[in-house]
Amino acid sequence: GRSKADGKWQKISTIPDRWEINWQDFKFLLKFSDFKNIGIFPEQASNWEWLRSALRNPERSRRTEDYPLRVLNLFAYTGAASVVCAKFGAEVTHVDSVKSINSWAKENAKLNAVSEEQIRFLEDDVLKFVMREAKRGNKYDGIIMDPPRFGHGIKGEIWKLAFDLPKLVFESQKILSLDPVFFLINAYTADLSSIALKNLLENVTKKFGGKIESGELVLKEKSAGRLLPSGIFARWQR
Template sequence: MADIQLITPETWAQYELIDSGNFQKLERFGDFILARPEPQAIWDKSLSDAEWERQAHATFRRDRQSPERGDWQTSPDMRDPWYVSFQQGGLSLKFKLALTTFKHVGIFPEQADNWTFIYDKINAISADVPRPKVLNLFAYTGGASLAARQAGADVTHVDAVKPVISWARENMDHSELDNIRWVVDDAVKFVRREVRRGNRYNGIILDPPAYGRGPDGEKWVLEEDLNDLLKSCADLLDQTHFFFIINLYSLGFSSLILDNLMGQVFGNVPNPEWGELFMKDSYQKRLPLGVFYRFASSV
C-alpha cells in the first residue's frame, strides 16, 4: 500500500492549506484566502476564530434550509472570478476559480500529483503510441483533461453538467490548449456505448461523486453503480500501453474497498499505488480528502 501526500505548499506556490479544524479549512488560492466547510476536520483549529476572520477574503456559510448549498461572505477586495496557475515538471496550466453555491471553487488541489502522474505516463506511452487516447469521466472543470492534453493525448472529457463543461473549456483556453473533445452525457451510458463500438483508451480517469444525476435524470449511486462501471472501463482500457486512476470522496469509503474492486475487475495490475488522499496544513495536521487507486503499464 502506498499512502501518498499528493500536494504540499512547497510544490504548488499558488495554493496553501493554512489551517484546518472545527469542521472547516482555511486555504489560500493565489492572492485570496477562503474559509470553507470540511466535514472530516473534526479536531480543533490551530489559529483562533478571530485570526481566521482576519485572514479570510471569503467565508462560506451554509443555508439553513439546505445541507449542500450556501453563500459566501466576502471582503471588499475579494475578486470573483480569479485565476491561479500550476507549473510543475512539463505542466503549465491556468485555472479560473469562482465562488459557487456548493462551496467548491473550480479545482481540487489534492489532485495535482495525479496531474503530473497523467502527464508522465502519457509521455512514456507516447514512445510507442504517437497520440494516446485518454478518457476522463465525471471530469468536472478539467484539471486532468488539461494535463493529458498538454502531454499530447487525444482527450475525451465527459461530464453530465453543461455549465461545468463550459468552465472546463475556459480553462483549456486559459492554458493555451485546444482540441479536447467535450461530451455532455451520463458517464455510465457513454462508457457502455464505447464498449459496444469497440473503442479503446490508453488512459482512463474516474472521479465519481457519491450521488449524482445525468443530463436526462439518470441516477448515480456510488455503492450501487461503481462495480459495473469499472467492469466496462476494463473493457475499454488498452491491454498494452495504459494507465488508470480512480478517486473517491465518499465519507467512510475505505481504500481497501477500492483494492478489492480493482483486484477483481482488473486482476494483477502493474505498478499499483493506492491509499488516502491527504494534505498537511501549516501546523502539520493531515486532512484526509478521499481515497485513490492508480496503476500504469510503465513506471
C-alpha cells in the same frame, strides 16, 4: 465560507469573482460557483503529477503523431486532469453531466493553449456513455474517473457510488485498449476505502501486469503541519 441561511458566498476579504491559479506550467480558472466549489481540489495535484509521470515517457505512452494516447476522463469536472493529459500529447474525451462545468473546463483548456482537437467535451451520463462506447468498439489507453458519492445524470439518472462504481469499473474494462497505460480512480466518500478501490482495479487490470498503488489524498496544514485527509485513490500503471 458559505451561508447556511441563504446559500450565498460570504466574502471575508476583497476577492474578485474570477481569478487564476498556477500549478507548475499550468493555469486554472477559479470562481465562486453555486455548488460551494471554486473549480479545483488542490489535493488532486498528487494525481496530476502521477498522470504527468505516466505520460512523460514517450516509449511507455506510445505517443506519436499517428497514434496519440487515447484518454477517457469521467466525472471530469473543470478539466484539470484533461488539460494535463492533453498537454502531454494525449487525445482526451472529457465527460461530465453538467453543461456549465463543461464550459468551465473549456475555459481551462483555452487558458493552457490546448486546441479543440485535443479534448472532446461531452455532456452525458458516464455509465451510459461507457456502455455505448463498448458497443461501438471504441478503446482507450488511459481511464480517469472521479465519481461523486451521489449524483444525477443529464436525464435524472441516479448515481450512488457504493452501488454504481463497481458496475462502472466493470464496464470500463470493455473499453480498455489491448495495451493500456493507466487507470485512475479517485473518490471522496466514507462509504468505500482505498483498499476497496484497489480491489476494483485489480479485477480489471491483472491481465495486463503493472502496478497498483492506493491510499489517501491529503493536504498539509500550514500552521501545525498536520495532514488533513481529503480523499482516496487507487492508481494502476503499466
